[in-house]
Amino acid sequence: MKLLQLIRFKNLLLIALVQVLIKYAMFPAFGVNTTLTAFQFALLVISTLTIAAGGYIINDIYDVEADSINKPNKLIIGKHIPEDKAYTYYMAFTVIGVILGFYLSNLINRNTFFAIFVIIAALLYIYATFLQQIVLVGNIIISVLVGLSLVIVGIFELLPAINTQNQFIQSSMFEVVFDYAVFAFIISLAREIVKDIQDVDGDYKMQFKTLPIVLGKNRARYIAFGLTVFLILLLIYYLANYLYMRQVAVAYFIIAVIGPLVYISIKLFSAETKAQYKSISNLLKLVMLSGMLSMIVYLFILK
Template sequence: MKYLKLIRYQNLLMLASMQLIFRYGFLELQNIPLALAHWQYGLLVLATMSIAAGGYIINNIFDVETDTENKPNNVIVGKFISETKAHNLYIGFTVIGVAIGFYLSNVIDKPSFASLFIVIAATLYFYATNLKQSLLIGNIIVAMLLSFSVIIIGIFDLYPVANQENRSVMGLLFSILLDYAIFAFIINFIREIVKDLQDVEGDSNQGMNTLPISFGIKKTSKLVFGLSLIPIILILNYISTNLFAYELIYGTLFGIIFILAPLLYFTTKIWSATQTKDFHHLSTVLKWILFFGILSIVVISLNIKFNA
């Protein structure tokens, strides 16, 4: 169980679920060819999970002191697993992820795409060792990496089989993936700031430079309130123009109940939140918003299919 906690298996399962949902709850429902066979797509998911697991491990290695103050019960490295073993696991997971990425890049006849996996792995390493302490840069990087796990589906499964005849359809499907990637970026970026609010005391003692440390908890909470209005406006517009306008009732109801309503709840609560437990709760709310946001692609796809 300690090894599962080290790689943050819940987050990895959510990452895998997200990629499987997009493949089998969206792309497979379209009448289009896909570049990867089922088992090859499974390897793409495995590569993503492996590199992410390596990122979590290296992050845990360099976060021991901070976590000892913020989350003493969650400290694994040095307590249950030696730092040397953790480093070896980091190298193992990262090598597996990059190697699979190299293989898949050659499968689709785009060997240069292997560099994407190398860049992601390197970015996770530099995030854990240097960038995490920089104001906002760490938050942006984590949010971008999650959104890229959506975009990479289009890069490996759609782009290689795009041609002159299906270019418009493939472009539309890729743009939908991009919409969800932007949604994932915004929600995860806000969540990273909320997590900084939750960990402000320990981060301050470790000399880190996060928004709550620089501007204070109250000002940062108000800033998060303002940021949370962005996805609310975007989702309202998306539901109005892409779902309600085309009488996709189930997609509309799902978006309102499971995405928009929780976002409104988050917005009202973050304005007055001051305690660690409040920020922990709101971080969990954002995690569920992200999950249901990704799941909405299945509801919308089925709604379109049965309305046709």
């Protein structure tokens, strides 16, 4: 059970859900050609999840001291799982993920795609050991990787299936996947900043150069607020230009995504306590989920 907590199994389930929605909800709704069989897609999902699990573990290994201050009740490494055993878990998950990525890339005759898995694993390690201590860089890297967990499905499913007859629809579909990845990136970046504000005490003691430590909690809060407002405006623009004729989609986004984001932006503008920032962080994760569940809507509006 502690291992499941260590690898953030709920976050992993969210990643898997989003990838499944892309393949089995979005792609069929648009009628695009895909590459992976069910077995090959399972390899992609498992590879992504195991590499992500390894990233969570190595991050916790290097965050033990800070976490002992920020969230002592949730500390696992050193308290429930020895550090050397955690390293073993990290290596096992990462190696399994990279090997599966290599195998999958060869199965579909796209050997160069293997580099994606190596780069993701390397970035997660570099983030944990170095980048998270650099102001905003660590936040951006993690948010990019969140977006990449969506884009990788488009890379493996759409690109190998492109031919002269379907190039337009395949490229257009990849753009839609990329739009969702941008949504995931922005909301993840806002959440990372909120989490840094929440963890400012432990990070300060560890001499991390996070945004709230360098600029102050209020300025960091305003940046997170600005990102949230920017995402709201971006979604309104997207609805007005691409989905305005689809009333079901418009209603879904307004009720399940834009509305909650407006509420979050209001709460961000007045947040002060650690409990308030924790609540905002959880709300941002829920909006991330509701945004991704919108892929199901396409099955109904494109019939």
